[in-house]
Amino acid sequence: MSEIVLEVNDLHVEFPTRAGPALAVNGVSFTLTKGMRLGLVGESGSGKSTTVLALMRMIKSPGRISGGSVTLVGDDLLAMSPSAVRRARFSRIALVPQGAMNSLNPVLTVRAQINDLLDSHNETLDKIARARHIASLLKRVGLDETVADQFPHQLSGGMKQRVCIAIAITLSPQVIIADEPTSALDVIVQKQVMQSLINAQSDVGAAIILVGHDMGLMAQFAHVVGVMYAGEIVEIAPVKEIFSNPRHPYTQMLIASLPSFASRGVFRGIPGVAPSIVNRPSGCAFHVRCPRAEARCAQEVPIEDSLDVSHRVRCHFAREESNVALA
Numbered sequence: 531m532s533e534i535v536l537e538v539n540d541l542h543v544e545f546p547t548r549a550g551p552a553l554a555v556n557g558v559s560f561t562l563t564k565g566m567r568l569g570l571v572g573e574s575g576s577g578k579s580t581t582v583l584a585l586m587r588m589i590k591s592p593g594r595i596s597g598g599s600v601t602l603v604g605d606d607l608l609a610m611s612p613s614a615v616r617r618a619r620f621s622r623i624a625l626v627p628q629g630a631m632n633s634l635n636p637v638l639t640v641r642a643q644i645n646d647l648l649d650s651h652n653e654t655l656d657k658i659a660r661a662r663h664i665a666s667l668l669k670r671v672g673l674d675e676t677v678a679d680q681f682p683h684q685l686s687g688g689m690k691q692r693v694c695i696a697i698a699i700t701l702s703p704q705v706i707i708a709d710e711p712t713s714a715l716d717v718i719v720q721k722q723v724m725q726s727l728i729n730a731q732s733d734v735g736a737a738i739i740l741v742g743h744d745m746g747l748m749a750q751f752a753h754v755v756g757v758m759y760a761g762e763i764v765e766i767a768p769v770k771e772i773f774s775n776p777r778h779p780y781t782q783m784l785i786a787s788l789p790s791f792a793s794r795g796v797f798r799g800i801p802g803v804a805p806s807i808v809n810r811p812s813g814c815a816f817h818v819r820c821p822r823a824e825a826r827c828a829q830e831v832p833i834e835d836s837l838d839v840s841h842r843v844r845c846h847f848a849r850e851e852s853n854v855a856l857a
């Protein structure tokens with residue numbers, strides 16, 4: 531059994547709205563072991579970013595974590611004091627936020643931004659040791675050390691994204707979270723950024739959560755894939771299993787929508803619109819879009835079914851052989 535680094539159990543996050551609470555994260559559970567790469571996929575609004583922001587304790591008021599537990603190597607992350615959380619960020623759990631490359635400080639060089647981070651964590655490295663550390667961080671993400679003395683506007687999108695990864699690994703965290711690190715980059719640069727992330731991860735021995743909506747990218751990168759819909763993980767399984775034996779109709783449709791030779795590279799997408807998370811559909815939140823839905827799907831919330839220890843599905847028909855996307 532590999533060492534457990536992060537355990538998320540029944541996590542709930544809600545945002546108050548005039549019409550009632552928006553349940554952005556509605557009972558998310560997963561476990562990360564050392565060196566594991568977990569992919570979280572789902573369409574826009576499914577709660578991916580909110581989930582990872584909760585893991586960083588970065589949900590802004592009036593939003594709040596309304597339930598569940600998060601254990602980071604034995605410590606209860608949700609019970610930590612604000613100062614303990616600040617210390618844990620970057621040093622134990624780091625986030626490359628969605629749109630990170632646009633959040634770099636435009637008036638500071640890369641070196642100054644990494645130095646600020648080291649200062650904020652009271653790193654006592656002297657100037658020479660810091661310079662060496664910064665050069666090695668940049669090298670790990672495939673950048674030349676001269677990048678240290680450049681400003682964000684002097685760097686391409688892919689380079690900025692790699693700088694963000696370098697910043698995330700500065701203090702050798704046990705968990706690295708990257709929220710859509712490659713969207714808005716072209717395919718070649720995407721590959722380079724993903725490779726940087728993998729290198730950075732193996733060097734510091736961390737576990738990774740990769741957030742994205744591209745199943746194709748997950749196939750290449752993740753060991754385990756969790757599929758999110760309306761704030762829930764509707765299916766989670768090792769990558770091979772999810773592609774060879776997808777059990778949730780939504781997962782089946784996501785996989786079928788991948789461009790393939792057979793479909794001549796045409797992206798088909800999933801018909802229908804994302805559900806409201808304020809007035810959730812009754813029963814299974816996916817039933818309104820689900821080709822497999824029967825009467826009970828509109829009435830009964832499916833409880834999570836463990837097909838085996840590593841494959842969990844929230845669908846009434848998880849044990850029935852059928853693939854809506856092949857029908």
Ligand SMILES: Nc1ncnc2c1ncn2[C@@H]1O[C@H](COP(=O)(O)OP(=O)(O)OP(=O)(O)O)[C@@H](O)[C@H]1O
Pocket residue numbers: 545552554572573574575576577578579580581593628743807
């Ligand atoms: N600060 C907020 N206040 C109110 N609602 C919010 C807030 N942040 C997120 N939400 C809502 O929570 C839901 C989940 O949003 P989230 O950003 O986590 O989705 P996502 O899966 O990351 O989507 P994307 O793929 O577009 O990044 C959405 O319905 C969103 O409108």
Ligand SMILES: [Mg+2]
Pocket residue numbers: 578579580628709
């Ligand atoms: Mg997001």
